Amino acid sequence: MATSSYFTLFELPPAFEIDLDLLAARYRELARSLHPDRVADASEGERRHALERAAQLNDAYQTLKTPPLRARHLLALQGHEMDLEATIQDPSFLLQQLEWREELEALQEAANLSGIAAFKTRLNQSQQALGRDFAPLWQNPAQRQVAEQLVRRMQFLDKLSLQVRQLEERLDD
Amino acid sequence: MALLQIVEPGQSAQPHQHRLAVGIDLGTTNSLVATLRSGIAETLADAEGKVILPSVVRYQADQIEVGQSAKEAAAQDPLNTIVSVKRLMGRGLADVQQLGGQMPYHFVAGSSQMPFIETLQGIKSPVEVSAEILRVLRLRAEQALGGELLGAVITVPAYFDDAQRQATKDAAKLAGLNVLRLLNEPTAAAVAYGLDTQAEGLVAIYDLGGGTFDISILRLSRGVFEVLSTGGDSALGGDDFDHAIADWVLAQSGASHDLSPGEQRHLLNLACAAKERLSQVEQVELAFAQWQGVLSRLCFEGLIEPLISKSLKACRRALRDAEIEAADVQAVVMVGGSTRVPRVRQAVAELFGREPMTDIDPDKVVAIGAAIQADTLAGNRRDGNELVLLDVIPLSLGLETMGGLMEKVIPRNTTIPIARAQEFTTYKDGQTAMMIHVLQGERDLISDCRSLARFELRGIPPMVAGSAKIRVTFQVDADGLLSVSARELSSGIEASVQIKPSYGLTDGEIARMLEDSLARAADDKSARALREQQVDAWRLLEAVDSALNLDGERLLDSSEREAIEAAMLRLRAAIDEQDAAVIEQRIKHLTQVTDAFAARRMDATMHAALAGRKLDEIEI
Numbered sequence: 001m002a003t004s005s006y007f008t009l010f011e012l013p014p015a016f017e018i019d020l021d022l023l024a025a026r027y028r029e030l031a032r033s034l035h036p037d038r039v040a041d042a043s044e045g046e047r048r049h050a051l052e053r054a055a056q057l058n059d060a061y062q063t064l065k066t067p068p069l070r071a072r073h074l075l076a077l078q079g080h081e082m083d084l085e086a087t088i089q090d091p092s093f094l095l096q097q098l099e100w101r102e103e104l105e106a107l108q109e110a111a112n113l114s115g116i117a118a119f120k121t122r123l124n125q126s127q128q129a130l131g132r133d134f135a136p137l138w139q140n141p142a143q144r145q146v147a148e149q150l151v152r153r154m155q156f157l158d159k160l161s162l163q164v165r166q167l168e169e170r171l172d173d
Numbered sequence: 174m175a176l177l178q179i180v181e182p183g184q185s186a187q188p189h190q191h192r193l194a195v196g197i198d199l200g201t202t203n204s205l206v207a208t209l210r211s212g213i214a215e216t217l218a219d220a221e222g223k224v225i226l227p228s229v230v231r232y233q234a235d236q237i238e239v240g241q242s243a244k245e246a247a248a249q250d251p252l253n254t255i256v257s258v259k260r261l262m263g264r265g266l267a268d269v270q271q272l273g274g275q276m277p278y279h280f281v282a283g284s285s286q287m288p289f290i291e292t293l294q295g296i297k298s299p300v301e302v303s304a305e306i307l308r309v310l311r312l313r314a315e316q317a318l319g320g321e322l323l324g325a326v327i328t329v330p331a332y333f334d335d336a337q338r339q340a341t342k343d344a345a346k347l348a349g350l351n352v353l354r355l356l357n358e359p360t361a362a363a364v365a366y367g368l369d370t371q372a373e374g375l376v377a378i379y380d381l382g383g384g385t386f387d388i389s390i391l392r393l394s395r396g397v398f399e400v401l402s403t404g405g406d407s408a409l410g411g412d413d414f415d416h417a418i419a420d421w422v423l424a425q426s427g428a429s430h431d432l433s434p435g436e437q438r439h440l441l442n443l444a445c446a447a448k449e450r451l452s453q454v455e456q457v458e459l460a461f462a463q464w465q466g467v468l469s470r471l472c473f474e475g476l477i478e479p480l481i482s483k484s485l486k487a488c489r490r491a492l493r494d495a496e497i498e499a500a501d502v503q504a505v506v507m508v509g510g511s512t513r514v515p516r517v518r519q520a521v522a523e524l525f526g527r528e529p530m531t532d533i534d535p536d537k538v539v540a541i542g543a544a545i546q547a548d549t550l551a552g553n554r555r556d557g558n559e560l561v562l563l564d565v566i567p568l569s570l571g572l573e574t575m576g577g578l579m580e581k582v583i584p585r586n587t588t589i590p591i592a593r594a595q596e597f598t599t600y601k602d603g604q605t606a607m608m609i610h611v612l613q614g615e616r617d618l619i620s621d622c623r624s625l626a627r628f629e630l631r632g633i634p635p636m637v638a639g640s641a642k643i644r645v646t647f648q649v650d651a652d653g654l655l656s657v658s659a660r661e662l663s664s665g666i667e668a669s670v671q672i673k674p675s676y677g678l679t680d681g682e683i684a685r686m687l688e689d690s691l692a693r694a695a696d697d698k699s700a701r702a703l704r705e706q707q708v709d710a711w712r713l714l715e716a717v718d719s720a721l722n723l724d725g726e727r728l729l730d731s732s733e734r735e736a737i738e739a740a741m742l743r744l745r746a747a748i749d750e751q752d753a754a755v756i757e758q759r760i761k762h763l764t765q766v767t768d769a770f771a772a773r774r775m776d777a778t779m780h781a782a783l784a785g786r787k788l789d790e791i792e793i
Contacts, residue, residue, distance in 0.1 A: 051650055054590045055592045055648070062591075168493065
């Protein structure tokens with residue numbers, strides 16, 4: 001099944017590195033041109049249609065805005081979606097995952113705010129490094145396995161970011 | 174032969190006729206209605222020239238009072254005078270019992286866990302009480318504008334969850350209002366502010382009302398209002414400031430905390446007045462029962478400090494979610510009467526590093542913003558300068574998974590409308606049904622989240638465990654309301670879904686309320702006809718629902734059942750359309766479709782009677 005390109009929708013060249021400000025500006029333009037629903041006199045079918053179009057636009061924007069989702073979308077454009085159910089065979093990263101998690105737990109125990117800030121910075125840097133690795137090879141079918149592995153790592157770090165944010169919130173008192 | 178002119182439904186014969194639409198701010202303490210007239214937004218006043226309608230409803234034996242007169246009677250008639258009903262909307266009985274001392278009403282459980290209040294006119298749900306307020310505003314608007322309303326935009330706290338939003342929509346329906354949109358209060362305020370000042374950039378709306386607190390961070394950009402994040406507390410507001418003062422008075426006076434409801438209301442009224450005075454002066458004198466004392470502004474500020482702190486914490490979270498710093502915000506707008514308290518303004522200024530904007534009337538700004546959007550949605554603005562509102566869902570939506578955990582399907586602050594799907598599979602061989610529990614909230618344990626609905630997926634083709642692929646799709650519309658659908662992928666069958674909202678009104682309850690309102694309504698003939706059809710529709714739905722529960726499994730095959738449920742869905746949709754003729758048509762259709770089922774039930778009953786056997790022994 002061919003995936004329609006969200007990049008085309010936003011008139012951006014398909015790439016991992018994108019101009020986020022430009023994406024945001026295009027999103028706002030598209031949102032405007034989708035016409036605020038004239039809810040009062042539209043038929044049930046028209047309203048449902050408008051709702052679907054708006055939901056699709058929002059989904060497209062979320063996907064391109066979020067690095068792991070953007071990466072997955074790029075891979076989907078190459079012909080087939082990533083299998084999310086597949087078991088992870090990434091032993092070296094597994095070790096890193098454990099280390100990241102343990103460190104976060106320790107920071108949590110110690111309620112160490114400056115430690116958390118430093119952790120966030122390193123996390124950020126790792127995420128960017130993954131992006132830099134992914135950017136040149138997603139189009140190469142021979143590199144498909146590697147690309148998918150990078151996406152899985154991105155997803156893990158994304159989840160970790162969320163946990164850091166939850167921790168910050170818990171400590172904010 | 175002259176050609177007949179065919180007009181499309183919804184289009185008036187005069188296409189440039191202005192459609193009557195209003196914005197309604199249904200507040201915890203006060204409500205307002207506003208509209209656009211000649212391009213200018215204005216709040217509408219009652220016969221005495223007052224625009225603010227206190228959100229107080231008093232049920233007397235022979236009449237229902239709404240507004241100022243009800244408010245003044247609250248201390249004398251505390252059990253029948255409902256104050257701050259918004260705090261009860263979309264809440265279950267258990268939540269309400271937690272509010273305990275704060276609300277003296279006698280609560281009774283409804284059929285669906287919704288808390289009903291005992292009054293002189295019988296038991297009333299919070300939805301009915303809110304409908305009384307909305308009805309007054311509708312009549313006020315129709316009178317002022319000289320005609321029937323096409324619809325209204327009704328505001329809700331951004332932090333309201335699905336149950337609270339549904340309850341608000343139900344109240345509007347009961348009041349005879351066509352809801353054009355449920356609009357988040359801070360977004361409404363941003364619209365009023367943004368259009369007034371032509372501002373661009375990052376704006377924070379700090380909205381502290383009587384019972385709810387919202388903080389929204391928006392980006393304004395050439396008519397596009399994009400909410401970046403929203404946060405808040407749907408149980409934090411000016412009422413809590415009043416309670417803090419009341420508790421202080423009781424502590425100071427040594428009086429017992431065991432007050433009668435009348436005394437309690439009296440004390441809260443005093444506290445509220447004192448709070449308002451302290452925005453002007455440095456100290457106030459208070460007298461309660463035998464006690465007299467002085468409350469200084471400083472002391473008051475100490476009392477409310479923990480409450481203000483709570484609001485600031487929500488602000489910091491919203492900033493983090495928006496991924497911006499407080500300093501990046503270019504303007505902070507204060508909304509809601511409680512933001513007149515000097516310490517609140519000070520605290521907000523400290524957080525954002527700038528003085529908040531206070532010259533916009535904090536009482537009216539929400540209604541004005543709603544009126545502006547109502548105008549657009551009614552189709553009055555075609556100048557290409559329509560405003561575009563991109564709002565978000567305030568709380569994550571998810572499902573219960575193994576082990577009592579909540580798995581998020583749509584995270585908070587996702588722009589709406591949005592649709593997301595999650596896939597499930599069966600865990601037993603031959604499993605044909607699955608229970609799905611939909612929740613809203615941020616915590617991991619389901620017990621810490623709000624239960625929205627449970628539904629059963631039926632009709633899954635029997636397969637080996639783990640091979641069925643069921644895709645459950647969550648759809649959140651522009652009102653922030655959730656609907657769920659499901660499909661079994663390997664066979665392509667649309668599995669039937671029936672949602673039982675955990676805190677919603679049952680069909681029977683809605684039918685009864687509509688009947689009650691019909692009996693009293695001084696509505697014109699067409700509104701009556703519509704309401705009567707709606708009552709018939711709810712009653713029929715209730716009857717079919719009950720029949721399905723009792724005999725559906727035994728007497729219907731899955732395609733027959735699907736046909737009936739489809740007809741039920743279409744009838745429900747028709748009720749919202751507000752067209753009596755369509756409702757009548759769909760009632761006929763549902764009756765037709767259930768004809769065979771009814772006959773079978775009759776046969777089964779007769780059969781049993783004739784054969785003298787029990788009904789559940791009979792095989793069809």
